[in-house]
Amino acid sequence: MEKLENSLGELRQCFRSGRTRSVAWRKNQLRAVLKLIHDKEDVIFEVLQQDLGKHPVESYRDEIGVVKKSANYALSNIKKWMAPKKQHVPLLFFPSKGEVLPEPYGVVLIFGSWNFPISVALDPLIGAISAGNAVVIKPSEQAPACSSFLANILPLYLDDSAIKVILGGAYESEQLLQHKWDKIFFTGSPRVASQVMTAAAKHLTPVTLELGGKCPAILDSLSSPSDMKVAVKRIVGGKWGACNGQACIGIDYVLVEDKFKSTLIEILQKFIKKFYGENPRNSGSISRIINKNHFERLRNLLEDPVVADSIVHGGSLDEETLYIEPTILLNPPLNADIMNEEIFGPLLPIITVDNIRESIDFINSRPKPLAIYAFTKDETFKRQILAETSSGSVTFNDVLVQFLCDALPFGGVGQSGIGRYHGKYSFDTFSHEKAVMQRAFFPELEPRYPPWNEFKLKFIRLAYNFDYLGILLLMLNLKR
Amino acid sequence: MGSVEKETKVFDSEAASSMVKELRGEFLSGKTRSYEWRVTQLKNILKMSEDREQDIVKALHSDLTKPELESSIYEISMLKNACTLAIKKLKQWMKPEKVKTSLTSFPSSAEIVSEPLGVVLVISPWNYPFLLSIDPVVGAIAAGNAVVLKPSEVAPATSSLLAKLVGEYLDNTLIRVVEGAVAETSALLEQKWDKICYTGNGRVGRIVMAAAAKHLTPVLLELGGKCPAVVDSIINLKVAARRIVAGKWGCNSGQTCVAVDYILTTKDVALKLVDALKHELEGFYGKNQLESKDLSRIVNLNHFDRLTKLLDEDKVSGKIVHGGERDKANLKIAPTILLDVPQDSLIMNEEIFGPLLPIFTVEKVESSFDVINSGTKPLAAYLFTDNKKLKEQFVMAVSAGGLVINDTVIHLAVDTLPFGGVQESGMGAYHGKFSFDAFSHKKGVLYRSFAGDAPVRYPPYTKGKLAFMKALMSGSILGVICALIGLSKN
Numbered sequence: 001m002e003k004l005e006n007s008l009g010e011l012r013q014c015f016r017s018g019r020t021r022s023v024a025w026r027k028n029q030l031r032a033v034l035k036l037i038h039d040k041e042d043v044i045f046e047v048l049q050q051d052l053g054k055h056p057v058e059s060y061r062d063e064i065g066v067v068k069k070s071a072n073y074a075l076s077n078i079k080k081w082m083a084p085k086k087q088h089v090p091l092l093f094f095p096s097k098g099e100v101l102p103e104p105y106g107v108v109l110i111f112g113s114w115n116f117p118i119s120v121a122l123d124p125l126i127g128a129i130s131a132g133n134a135v136v137i138k139p140s141e142q143a144p145a146c147s148s149f150l151a152n153i154l155p156l157y158l159d160d161s162a163i164k165v166i167l168g169g170a171y172e173s174e175q176l177l178q179h180k181w182d183k184i185f186f187t188g189s190p191r192v193a194s195q196v197m198t199a200a201a202k203h204l205t206p207v208t209l210e211l212g213g214k215c216p217a218i219l220d221s222l223s224s225p226s227d228m229k230v231a232v233k234r235i236v237g238g239k240w241g242a243c244n245g246q247a248c249i250g251i252d253y254v255l256v257e258d259k260f261k262s263t264l265i266e267i268l269q270k271f272i273k274k275f276y277g278e279n280p281r282n283s284g285s286i287s288r289i290i291n292k293n294h295f296e297r298l299r300n301l302l303e304d305p306v307v308a309d310s311i312v313h314g315g316s317l318d319e320e321t322l323y324i325e326p327t328i329l330l331n332p333p334l335n336a337d338i339m340n341e342e343i344f345g346p347l348l349p350i351i352t353v354d355n356i357r358e359s360i361d362f363i364n365s366r367p368k369p370l371a372i373y374a375f376t377k378d379e380t381f382k383r384q385i386l387a388e389t390s391s392g393s394v395t396f397n398d399v400l401v402q403f404l405c406d407a408l409p410f411g412g413v414g415q416s417g418i419g420r421y422h423g424k425y426s427f428d429t430f431s432h433e434k435a436v437m438q439r440a441f442f443p444e445l446e447p448r449y450p451p452w453n454e455f456k457l458k459f460i461r462l463a464y465n466f467d468y469l470g471i472l473l474l475m476l477n478l479k480r
Numbered sequence: 481m482g483s484v485e486k487e488t489k490v491f492d493s494e495a496a497s498s499m500v501k502e503l504r505g506e507f508l509s510g511k512t513r514s515y516e517w518r519v520t521q522l523k524n525i526l527k528m529s530e531d532r533e534q535d536i537v538k539a540l541h542s543d544l545t546k547p548e549l550e551s552s553i554y555e556i557s558m559l560k561n562a563c564t565l566a567i568k569k570l571k572q573w574m575k576p577e578k579v580k581t582s583l584t585s586f587p588s589s590a591e592i593v594s595e596p597l598g599v600v601l602v603i604s605p606w607n608y609p610f611l612l613s614i615d616p617v618v619g620a621i622a623a624g625n626a627v628v629l630k631p632s633e634v635a636p637a638t639s640s641l642l643a644k645l646v647g648e649y650l651d652n653t654l655i656r657v658v659e660g661a662v663a664e665t666s667a668l669l670e671q672k673w674d675k676i677c678y679t680g681n682g683r684v685g686r687i688v689m690a691a692a693a694k695h696l697t698p699v700l701l702e703l704g705g706k707c708p709a710v711v712d713s714i715i716n717l718k719v720a721a722r723r724i725v726a727g728k729w730g731c732n733s734g735q736t737c738v739a740v741d742y743i744l745t746t747k748d749v750a751l752k753l754v755d756a757l758k759h760e761l762e763g764f765y766g767k768n769q770l771e772s773k774d775l776s777r778i779v780n781l782n783h784f785d786r787l788t789k790l791l792d793e794d795k796v797s798g799k800i801v802h803g804g805e806r807d808k809a810n811l812k813i814a815p816t817i818l819l820d821v822p823q824d825s826l827i828m829n830e831e832i833f834g835p836l837l838p839i840f841t842v843e844k845v846e847s848s849f850d851v852i853n854s855g856t857k858p859l860a861a862y863l864f865t866d867n868k869k870l871k872e873q874f875v876m877a878v879s880a881g882g883l884v885i886n887d888t889v890i891h892l893a894v895d896t897l898p899f900g901g902v903q904e905s906g907m908g909a910y911h912g913k914f915s916f917d918a919f920s921h922k923k924g925v926l927y928r929s930f931a932g933d934a935p936v937r938y939p940p941y942t943k944g945k946l947a948f949m950k951a952l953m954s955g956s957i958l959g960v961i962c963a964l965i966g967l968s969k970n
């Protein structure tokens with residue numbers, strides 16, 4: 001506990017000294033992040049393999065590559081982002097200058113998650129550093145090899161009087177949350193997010209909460225068989241391809257018209273086999289379930305006999321290797337847990353509807369998800385989805401790629417989160433935008449001051465309308 | 481004859497829940513999505529403010545003894561401007577914003593779509609009960625939300641007028657007013673909102689955020705703080721004094737979140753400043769300032785007692801250099817200046833929110849910045865100086881919601897500047913387009929085609945795919961080509 005107090009004291013001191021404010025410091029730290037992931041690439045592959053059984057291609061695509069991209073993007077843009085933004089000031093206040101100046105919040109806390117333990121810690125870190133803050137990262141204890149890696153390696157590359165990694169579990173997290181932070185960035189579940197925000201409320205600490213939800217994939221009728229193939233291939237990639245379903249923007253379930261269900265299941269099975277072979281357990285290209293807890297949780301989702309009956313592919317489990325076969329279910333009961341909790345695993349329910357447009361009501365009757373995916377060529381339907389549903393983001397005809405688009409804000413709404421990041425949004429999420437107005441002593445607007453009279457009231461009314469002609473006429477004592 | 485019992489309906493948790501349910505149903509019908517609906521409501525708010533200006537002025541006078549000019553200008557005109565701007569710009573604000581996509585998602589196009597959050601709650605304070613109720617509501621409506629407004633019970637005439645006016649002028653299926661105090665506010669805070677906007681103090685701000693946390697509801701908190709005015713030795717002390725008077729007593733007798741709370745200056749400037757302030761005060765409010773009609777009164781007995789306690793503390797009671805008179809019956813305290821108050825006095829440690837202006841002296845003017853930074857971050861900070869270097873230092877060193885150099889309060893009238901606090905003074909911002917944004921969700925939308933599918937995306941994973949992936953993600957076309965033809969570029 002005392003060690004924590006000392007660390008936090010050091011960080012506060014460091015921030016107050018102004019060291020993290022200079023462009024040079026920020027750029028050096030960003031370059032250090034790049035060097036770290038370059039030098040230690042193989043180690044990172046190793047620890048991700050250890051914690052999640054992730055293949056290097058997934059690890060590069062979803063973790064190392066993401067961090068590299070973000071750091072490079074920040075390095076190229078940081079000067080621009082840090083610059084004050086001039087704002088127009090009405091003529092009435094001439095001569096005045098107005099601008100918005102971003103400044104760091106101060107000492108910020110980042111909670112990592114276990115499913116993308118490297119990128120979900122380092123990507124926000126890049127934002128926090130770019131914005132000039134001192135940082136504490138609390139990686140998830142459920143990914144122990146990655147957490148240790150971060151704790152051991154970060155201090156070797158980064159300025160450890162300004163950036164610290166604190167390891168631990170629920171107890172340490174609680175301890176951290178007792179303190180006053182200038183910002184908290186959290187990635188994880190809504191349940192824990194609510195606790196984080198409640199703790200933050202005690203100190204009026206602003207929060208960014210990156211949560212998840214049941215991200216649906218709507219599969220409309222696609223007349224071209226090759227389009228259908230591509231769509232289903234992408235669905236497979238979007239379900240099992242990113243940490244084996246354990247991803248906040250992974251596809252949770254699919255909505256399709258009843259008449260296409262057989263085709264869908266057939267093509268899904270085809271691609272599962274193509275990607276993962278006859279026995280996915282041996283494929284090496286699919287991550288495993290993170291730990292026993294989650295394995296049990298997923299197993300329980302399948303326990304209900306009616307749910308188990310709806311399995312049309314897969315369903316086998318192996319407790320020892322924490323393996324769950326890619327599983328497809330057809331119309332499990334809507335009141336079962338599997339259709340009411342975020343699955344976060346390799347189980348894919350297919351829900352059939354008579355008309356694909358019913359998907360909209362189906363989605364709206366559930367909490368707002370982080371992402372909605374829709375495979376369709378119908379422009380009217382696209383507009384309808386956009387206008388009538390609400391989610392963090394919407395991607396048409398693909399999956400997951402919105403994550404790599406730095407120009408798009410990445411964040412949720414409602415139960416899927418508060419705030420956003422990626423690209424410049426990462427810089428913004430760790431900045432306070434300070435309004436600055438500069439005035440001159442001359443000229444003086446007499447009507448600003450009492451004692452009040454009719455003339456002054458008239459003047460101010462006109463001033464508020466920015467009715468400069470009216471003001472001029474009033475001053476010249478002419479009536480309009 | 482039997483007595484007639486009037487059944488008063490209590491607005492409890494159940495009533496709140498059913499109201500939110502109703503509003504959510506109406507919201508989901510899609511009515512607020514249309515530009516027409518939003519513009520109609522905004523135009524009606526404008527009409528309401530114009531037609532009923534006298535009623536509003538009267539209510540504000542009843543609640544705060546606010547001078548007519550302050551009501552007409554600081555409340556009504558400000559609000560009308562917000563409406564006019566929203567009406568003018570709404571089409572533009574509602575348009576999706578196209579953004580650039582990179583090689584990694586080629587071919588694709590992307591945009592950011594603004595959508596309403598849903599059903600929002602606005603809780604407003606007593607000091608600018610008209611403006612600070614309707615200004616956030618304007619933002620919420622512009623963004624297409626359904627709104628519930630809970631005005632402050634400490635300004636009862638305005639609260640009941642708002643209930644009446646909203647009932648008459650706006651679409652009640654989507655915009656409601658709930659009057660009441662702690663019980664009603666608690667009932668409202670138990671519900672799941674899509675956003676809560678609260679203007680008031682830090683203590684209640686924490687309660688609001690904690691309630692919001694249960695439902696993961698985002699919040700906009702406009703709080704306050706001790707807004708300092710640093711006064712350097714300057715040529716134009718007279719103008720500085722006028723602007724300080726305007727930004728202290730001219731704003732609801734100091735009962736304003738951005739009012740000058742206290743002054744920081746050097747000893748030699750302090751005495752000259754006191755004289756200048758006295759001179760301007762007399763010019764504005766006459767010799768008998770306690771009775772001036774151009775000054776608001778203290779809102780209620782609670783606050784009157786709180787303020788007199790600050791004045792009567794032993795440490796400061798001898799430091800009054802101007803004013804100090806009070807009239808309990810009329811809840812008036814004269815513009816009061818105190819000189820050389822000790823840093824550990826009550827008046828230097830809580831937000832004053834009243835007509836008392838302590839002057840705290842420092843050795844050199846730069847030390848002011850340390851004094852400011854030793855406290856919690858205020859909503860605004862002011863500096864009067866001719867010195868360019870000092871201005872730069874101030875802007876870099878002092879963290880506050882907003883800063884103004886050589887004036888006070890006036891930045892609120894510039895709607896291109898975000899109005900909000902930081903840390904203890906709040907989170908989030910509004911005014912101008914920031915109001916629209918505060919009540920919107922910015923949804924990222926990516927459009928992809930079925931073509932352009934790199935096999936590298938899919939398992940089974942191989943070393944070759946790894947090389948290609950690296951090249952693709954680095955956005956390097958050359959790297960992609962090299963990887964494609966089997967050469968690895970490192």
